Structure formats: structure tokens, C-alpha cells
Amino acid sequence: MDVRGRVALVTGAGIRVGRAIALGVARAGARVAVHYNESADEARETVELIRGAGGAAEAVEANLMVPEEATRLVDRVAQKLGALDLLVNSAGIMHRTPIGSVTPAQWDQIFAVNLRAPFFMAQAAAGRMAERGGVIINIADLAGLESWTGYVPHSVSKAGVIHLTRCLAHALAPKIRVNAIAPGPVLLPDGWDRAAADHLLATTPLHRLGSPEDVVDAVLYLVAADYVTGETLVVDGGRHVRT
Numbered sequence: 001m002d003v004r005g006r007v008a009l010v011t012g013a014g015i016r017v018g019r020a021i022a023l024g025v026a027r028a029g030a031r032v033a034v035h036y037n038e039s040a041d042e043a044r045e046t047v048e049l050i051r052g053a054g055g056a057a058e059a060v061e062a063n064l065m066v067p068e069e070a071t072r073l074v075d076r077v078a079q080k081l082g083a084l085d086l087l088v089n090s091a092g093i094m095h096r097t098p099i100g101s102v103t104p105a106q107w108d109q110i111f112a113v114n115l116r117a118p119f120f121m122a123q124a125a126a127g128r129m130a131e132r133g134g135v136i137i138n139i140a141d142l143a144g145l146e147s148w149t150g151y152v153p154h155s156v157s158k159a160g161v162i163h164l165t166r167c168l169a170h171a172l173a174p175k176i177r178v179n180a181i182a183p184g185p186v187l188l189p190d191g192w193d194r195a196a197a198d199h200l201l202a203t204t205p206l207h208r209l210g211s212p213e214d215v216v217d218a219v220l221y222l223v224a225a226d227y228v229t230g231e232t233l234v235v236d237g238g239r240h241v242r243t
Contacts, residue, residue: 022057025088074128084125087135114160206237
């Protein structure tokens, strides 16, 4: 799919990797719906950055903890921008949750945003994409492929995203392609210190940390790769191949 002139919805697009993806698909020529929940000011800034560079963007609010909000969000984007061609499920929660400290409320919150919301977003988007086709990209995590003992709910939710991607790719083919990206250390979690960064640097086979732009490149590849569906593209500098 050529993204130029297409309509893209990026969830969690006010901050961090979500913002980078929104800016990246806008640079490639898409009209972008910038989703946010709590980050209203940041979402408006993302919109202004896109418009300042000559692109088209609208901010759209939705609380993805509420399943019905997914359908309403997709409907609002289609009404505002006239269509929906690309959905990037980037919104997510990553909290440190050591075993022994996890509460049912934390578990439910993480799964609601990281796994349930992408499913209902995809289900709603598929209805809009059914006639002329489209692309769905889920942002997973290297944690979905490894055993992160300090982030068990997050890791399990992202493993679910990876399998969800395979299931959706099968169910929605041939008109809609569904893929995932599993980033590694492209943007450190808030609160991580220099020592943590140095450890990641030393234990990454390519001996460097990535950047959000590495994820943007992966998104644009998967948008254009018309014979790729059901795949999870790992963007981690080789961390997943360590022995």
C-alpha cells in the first residue's frame, strides 16, 4: 500500500514511539489521526508538528480502557478524515510489576490497554477497511518473546499481541494485512538510569541502542510490503539472538 493520501490512525500518538510513528507516516504522505487519552497537550503538539511540516492531522481522544471507545474512535476518525486505511496500535502500558507485588487491578489495566484494546480497535477498523483493504500494525515488545521477571503482566500481554497478530492476519486476509513490530531498546522506559542504558548497550549485539525512527522505518516497510502478513518484525539490535 502506498501511504500517500491515505488515512492513518495511530493510538498513543502524543508521546514517545507513538508520536514518532505519527510523524513518520505523516512525512510519508498520510493524513493522520493522532489518538490520545491523558496526553492532550502532547497530542496537540504532535498535530502542530505535522501541520507545520505541511501535513494533515487531527487529534482524537478516547479512553481505550473502555472497549466501546474503540468503535467510537474508529467511527470518529472515518467521519473526520473520510476513511481509514492504516491502523497502528501503539498505545500501551509498561509498569514494573515484580512477582509478589502484582494486584488484580494492575493486571486488568495492563491487559485492557495492551491486548484487549488492539483487538477491538482492529475489529472496528476491519469494518471500515473491508471494501478497499487496509493495513493494521500492532506494536508488541521484545518482552513478548523473552521472560522479563520484573514485568510479567506486560510481557504476557505483549506475547498475546504477537499471537493476536497471527490470528487477525488469518481472519482478515486477503483484503487486510496485519503485522506486528517488537521493539527492543529504542527508547528507555521513564526512570531508567545511565547504568541500565550502559548494560543494554553492552549486551546488544549491534553495540548500540536504537531510536524511535527505527520503529518508524519498520512501520513504513510493513505498510509497503504487500506480500507480508502475520509477521512480527523484531527491531532490537539483535538482542533476541543472544545465546
